[in-house]
Amino acid sequence: MADTISAERRSQNMSRIRSRDTKPELLLRSALHKAGFRFRLHAAKLPGRPDIVLPKYHAAVFVHGCFWHRHPGCRNATTPSTRREFWQDKFDANVERDARNSAALEAAGWNVLTVWECELKADPEQVVQRLSVALRGDD
Template identity: 60%
Template sequence: MDYLTPDQRSANMGRVRGKDTQPELAVRRALHAMGYRFRLHRRDLPGTPDIVLPRYRLVLFVHGCFWHRHADCPRCTTPRTRREFWEAKFAANVERDRRHTAALEADGWTVRVLWECKLRPTAQLQETLSGIVDDGVRATGV
């Protein structure tokens, strides 16, 4: 078994981005190509959503399968070292996501989560986004 030393693990985790990730950039490019305009990382909203379409009161979170625990996904692994720490961290992430979603929905926002493993290929991504935004349009009546 290949175990990482604490310094190696720390270096790996230090390289993980919180925003402007490749999956997020792919979603932004696709939305823009489809003619939608949006805002990024609105700090005045619970959870600082990755993408906000204010006209439709729609927020999109682009979640990484590892960090946000995408069920039945091969990318949703747990490190072998310090399992208790990681399990507690992941549980806190999932609970925080739940709280933010509930707060946004209580404020009248439509919330959609896009999982990184489901964002390929580009044609499929545009079809998925089209359906999501269409749902937001119907919900707001715009």
């Protein structure tokens, strides 16, 4: 299927996609704060600049969009039908970079947690509960 909008308009749309303060990230930050967690944002000195850093727990949290980071088995991780090779290369590079950053953080002694966009949309409180168990050992 051909793109239904002009290349100029597509470029304009893509330029508006943010890497910080996304809706899923804001939702998670709000829920974590309500649960009593205190954190830092986008630690520039850590590999991959994690979205949320919880220094007390030596934990780094990445909030990944299902489309861009290829959430396995998720219906939102679709591949555009045009320019398939371009998109596949882009997605492969994102996944590779994510793995490299997680490995570097783990090698430095950090607990790395990934939260997917679709999880947050479905039930943010359940995500916070999962993170709480992973960080504190709460039940």
